[in-house]
Amino acid sequence: MLAVHTHTQRAQPTTVAHYLLAMVEQLERDGVRLQGAYDRTNRNPLGSCAITGTGFPIDRQATSELLGFCGPTGNTYGSIATVDYLLESTSAASVLLVGVGRFVQDLLLWCTAELDYMRLGEGYVQCSSIMPQKRNPVALEHARAIGSKALGQAMAIVTAVHNTPFGDIVDTEDDLQPLVFAMFHDATRAVKLVGAAMTTAQFDAARLEARAGDGWTTLTELADTLVRDHGLPFKSAHGIASRLIAARARDGKRPLSELLADASRDVLGSPLEYSEAQLTEILSPRHFVNVRKTPGGPAPEETARAAKASRQQLEADESWWTNATNALADAERKLADRSASL
Template sequence: QPAQPTTLAHYLLAMAEVLGRDIVRLRRAFEGVNHSPLGACAITTTGFPIDRARTAALLGFDTPTTNSYASIGAIDYFTEMLASTSVMLINVGRFVQDFLLLAMQEFDGIRLSDGYVQTSSIMPQKRNPVALEHVRILASKALGQATGVFISAHNTPFGDINDVEDDLQPLIANTLRDATRSLSLFAAALSTATFNTETLRRRAGEGFITVSELTDILVRRDKLAFRTAHQIVASCVRLAHERGVALSYDLLQTVACGIINRPVNLTPEEVTMALDPENFVKVRGILGGPAPRETRRAVALERDQERDDEQWYKTRKEALESYPQRLRTAVYSFNPTSESRQGRNP
């Protein structure tokens, strides 16, 4: 049922906030997995004086793992990663469902570019938003594989056992591959999509969806109890719907006199303003609201976070790409005669 009008930016910022939390979880999962188990050996480390911090650094890890038994027995290095990915996929699936509804002719809210739709072999007019359907099934497939890993690992012994190793690794890899494909396709499809803002703007004033502001202004200006104001406005909506007319100043006063035995202290202009969708958005300017000023603040905040995420990714990527060279340099330092071969080694 129609609820309240908002803006496209407000909805997209909600997406950004939710996906931003997904990024936080994925970053945390990376921090959890980026510890080197080298030196834990079979179970109890080794009697050789290995510097585990040094080997961890050479291999590109942040630190070594701490407890050697946990190093060979724990599986949260992949379950945390899959859990974070699963939460993200659930969020993506919900967003995709909204966009698929908006793409229906009955809603006509979004139009994908030609590269992301498919025609019908029989019906020339069709523009099926198949890209979004592929996003949805890839997300569902990845989520199903992740769930399979969780079920397989459930109630297994805490140790180095095959139940949580070789046979699960392909499922884990496939989960991450399909999740990446889903997100990449979703981003690509939306990057070239256009929104039918005129249709959305027109519908923002339909279905009596601004009347909660009329209720609020009756409370603010006429000092009515909210329950009473709600009763008056609900009665106005019911009568307007039954008569097939718009909610007007005269109808409001007639209903008010029948409920509180007097007209309300609002002018016709104030009633019109209260029912205007742009005014509805404008007055909701507190933290998290859709008003223009708050929207600009929220966009700036998301842009800052985006830059931080990009820098984090760049730094991590460079570290992972550079560790092989650091490792070779360390090895060559023990065998200077091999330095001449350094450039030829992969």
């Protein structure tokens, strides 16, 4: 279980699985963006020459295959002038870094003593040189810093070329390409560090469940139940639930069933009768999660389905990576064999 927040305030209960799957889906979209950027970047400009190509009968497809490209670029002027292949890759990495950075921020909060939802393994925390009780989650802090550095490099790449001429210029060459490499190097470091740290994460399930219902996080389900059971407009059900918690704040000793009867009488003109046992079930965080079987929701059967789909997507991504790297290695071998035969 996990109490999640909106606008920094406790909102509704969900599960850790539901939260993590949201991050997984975002990373899957990052994978799609990066794969697309790779496919459009891995194009062979050889043969474009200075600007207009050449009068010699060259075979651009043959050189593309020997060098491991997906194929040749198109327009020869564009081949020497465009920089979107760098910017697309940089943009895809930037989106990934922003998402991972937000995720890391939540993880750091979960590691605080005040929440204490999660603990990292010993290799990813650090004791203080003065305060022996500390377990500082420094791996996540390093990942945040490295990721922020990479994001800054990405912004620098865009800034460096945003007002340059559309042609062959050094701005997009020796001064820029090392920065692109450095950005991807740091982005990779940040992502790998977060992934490694999370393999050691331990969640305090009992504490998470105990906190999941604090602050009336399940009150939406009471309003929903009133709508389902009595056909009320949601606005009326919402008003009853709001009056209920206001009355509870004034008088914490009266049974909820009595407070609900009074609140519904005020709104509807007649009371709605529920037993204490019924209200306990309706307001249970587990019940709240279990009835939310919406596709993409937190119900266990739905998160199990989503996790299975994500595992399949991971396998597909790994297959893409294997095929792409194998294609590069095969091309390198073919080039060596061709060179040796000359």
